[in-house]
Amino acid sequence: xxxxxxxxxxxxxxxxxxxxxxxxxxxxxxxxxxxxxxxxxxxxxxxxxxxxxxxxxxxxxxxxxxxxxxxxxxxxxxxxxxxxxxxxxxxxxxxxxxxxxxxxxxxxxxxxxxxxxxxxxxxxxxxxxxxxxxxxxxxxxxxxxxxxxxxxxxxxxxxxxxxxxxxxxxxxxxxxxxxxxxxxxxxxxxxxxxxxxxxxxxxxxxxxxxxxxxxxxxxxxxxxxxxxxxxxxxxxxxxxxxxxxxxxxxxxxxxxxxxxxxxxxxxxxxxxxxxxxxxxxxxxxxxxxxxxxxxxxxxxxxxxxxxxxxxxxxxxxxxxxxxxxxxxxxxxxxxxxxxxxxxxxxxxxxxxxxxxxxxxxxxxxxxxxxxxxxxxxxxxxxxxxxxxxxxxxxxxxxxxxxxxxxxxxxxxxxxxxxxxx
Amino acid sequence: xxxxxxxxxxxxxxxxxxxxxxxxxxxxxxxxxxxxxxxxxxxxxxxxxxxxxxxxxxxxxxxxxxxxxxxxxxxxxxxxxxxxxxxxxxxxxxxxxxxxxxxxxxxxxxxxxxxxxxxxxxxxxxxxxxxxxxxxxxxxxxxxxxxxxxxxxx
Numbered sequence: 001x002x003x004x005x006x007x008x009x010x011x012x013x014x015x016x017x018x019x020x021x022x023x024x025x026x027x028x029x030x031x032x033x034x035x036x037x038x039x040x041x042x043x044x045x046x047x048x049x050x051x052x053x054x055x056x057x058x059x060x061x062x063x064x065x066x067x068x069x070x071x072x073x074x075x076x077x078x079x080x081x082x083x084x085x086x087x088x089x090x091x092x093x094x095x096x097x098x099x100x101x102x103x104x105x106x107x108x109x110x111x112x113x114x115x116x117x118x119x120x121x122x123x124x125x126x127x128x129x130x131x132x133x134x135x136x137x138x139x140x141x142x143x144x145x146x147x148x149x150x151x152x153x154x155x156x157x158x159x160x161x162x163x164x165x166x167x168x169x170x171x172x173x174x175x176x177x178x179x180x181x182x183x184x185x186x187x188x189x190x191x192x193x194x195x196x197x198x199x200x201x202x203x204x205x206x207x208x209x210x211x212x213x214x215x216x217x218x219x220x221x222x223x224x225x226x227x228x229x230x231x232x233x234x235x236x237x238x239x240x241x242x243x244x245x246x247x248x249x250x251x252x253x254x255x256x257x258x259x260x261x262x263x264x265x266x267x268x269x270x271x272x273x274x275x276x277x278x279x280x281x282x283x284x285x286x287x288x289x290x291x292x293x294x295x296x297x298x299x300x301x302x303x304x305x306x307x308x309x310x311x312x313x314x315x316x317x318x319x320x321x322x323x324x325x326x327x328x329x330x331x332x333x334x335x336x337x338x339x340x341x342x343x344x345x346x347x348x349x350x351x352x353x354x355x356x357x358x359x360x361x362x363x364x365x366x367x368x369x370x371x372x373x374x375x376x377x378x379x380x381x382x383x384x385x386x387x388x389x390x391x392x393x394x395x396x397x398x399x400x401x402x403x404x405x406x407x408x409x410x411x412x413x414x415x416x417x418x419x420x421x
Numbered sequence: 422x423x424x425x426x427x428x429x430x431x432x433x434x435x436x437x438x439x440x441x442x443x444x445x446x447x448x449x450x451x452x453x454x455x456x457x458x459x460x461x462x463x464x465x466x467x468x469x470x471x472x473x474x475x476x477x478x479x480x481x482x483x484x485x486x487x488x489x490x491x492x493x494x495x496x497x498x499x500x501x502x503x504x505x506x507x508x509x510x511x512x513x514x515x516x517x518x519x520x521x522x523x524x525x526x527x528x529x530x531x532x533x534x535x536x537x538x539x540x541x542x543x544x545x546x547x548x549x550x551x552x553x554x555x556x557x558x559x560x561x562x563x564x565x566x567x568x569x570x571x572x573x574x575x
Contacts, residue, residue, distance in 0.1 A: 287431055
């Protein structure tokens with residue numbers, strides 16, 4: 001019988017290739033016009049941040065999911081490279097947000113690992129989420145039809161992004177404690193409250209993400225097809241109603257159905273995005289040789305089109321494979337979970353990130369109507385980057401706990417096997 | 422750098438970047454595949470060899486004689502026991518609530534928590550909150566008496 005090699009594969013070569021990619025791309029940017037010392041500094045700083053994190057965290061938590069950490073930070077590095085090519089000053093700002101995101105990731109990881117009694121924090125989490133979302137509705141400013149930004153001391157924040165981190169915790173705490181409808185009513189009120197506040201802000205992309213997360217978490221916890229079907233039917237009704245109520249939804253659906261009919265207005269962004277991807281071809285036009293700035297919101301929602309134009313469709317597809325691998329590994333972490341809290345928490349986070357990725361990539365390649373959400377880890381936007389990294393921190397926390405428990409069970413099973421006569 | 426030379430360098434570098442990213446993705450897929458195989462082997466071995474965590478309940482008495490004495494109820498990491506089909510351990514018994522109690526098994530301990538006002542007692546003591554149970558302890562759920570034992574107890 002063929003024996004299984006039990007030695008864990010090393011991430012060394014993948015990490016090395018990622019470092020070389022980031023270093024060579026930033027080095028190439030440093031030669032763009034006059035020699036750019038900031039780009040040269042970033043060519044060393046970006047890989048160093050990734051490697052330092054890997055080495056330090058691996059030492060402190062040997063059972064962490066190293067591959068997931070590498071994939072996430074490779075995507076973040078790629079985002080900063082693209083931003084630096086587009087707007088060096090915005091890339092530096094993004095780098096600061098990246099640093100804040102790393103702190104948020106580590107903090108979220110430690111909190112997930114060491115806080116045992118989340119139940120006590122439930123009222124604060126629920127009221128805090130509502131206060132954040134209601135505050136945005138009252139004091140927020142409107143961008144691209146949605147009132148989801150708030151200005152604090154020169155910074156623009158998107159509070160719905162931060163609530164995205166707390167929301168899976170509330171779902172997991174309630175759904176892991178009981179499966180009885182009566183005891184889940186406060187959770188229903190909380191989730192519907194969050195979704196209604198987002199509808200009031202006309203942030204329909206976030207509405208879709210919050211709804212999908214709640215319905216997946218509920219179905220995973222209860223396996224109840226009846227309430228899940230009612231929820232899905234309600235969502236379909238809500239989607240039809242929002243189409244009737246909000247003019248910007250109608251405009252976007254019309255632009256999706258036939259962008260050429262409004263080539264100089266609502267369909268302009270979709271057409272420029274598609275042309276940008278097509279002009280890149282398989283190999284891309286080359287870093288700095290494309291003209292992606294012609295696409296509206298090129299550095300945030302349309303960053304995937306920029307990536308395909310300059311790096312080519314092959315690299316674009318590879319980035320999609322990396323996203324898929326992150327979600328598959330996340331799902332494996334959830335499937336290994338020994339407590340229903342960990343299972344629901346990790347699956348809710350995965351649903352949030354996966355739906356967000358699907359919405360924006362589907363919108364950019366004209367598979368579904370465009371919804372203004374950021375592409376996790378790649379797009380410009382501090383709130384989005386910090387919240388996505390914090391969510392990955394939570395997932396890492398669950399992974400560390402599961403791997404430790406599996407290691408203990410495996411050691412016991414081996415001991416039993418050795419003790420057998 | 423001269424603009425034309427720079428353009429040539431950028432055009433040439435496209436293939437370098439594609440090669441690097443293909444190598445990265447190949448490595449990532451390979452590592453995921455290997456780790457999944459090792460993970461599957463480990464979970465199979467654990468389930469085959471068993472662990473020393475006590476993880477099964479044995480029915481020792483049923484006052485209504487509806488269930489067979491000696492019935493073995495293997496506990497998962499988290500099992501809800503009750504008379505509803507949605508429970509992890511489903512027992513059709515008049516004295517059990519639809520969702521009666523939750524058992525949690527960790528490497529360190531086994532705990533039981535009554536759901537709502539369900540009647541749960543451990544070694545004769547009525548429980549209102551989560552409490553630890555040890556191998557050999559007698560747990561009463563409604564009219565059922567169960568003993569906690571190891572997973573592979575006869």
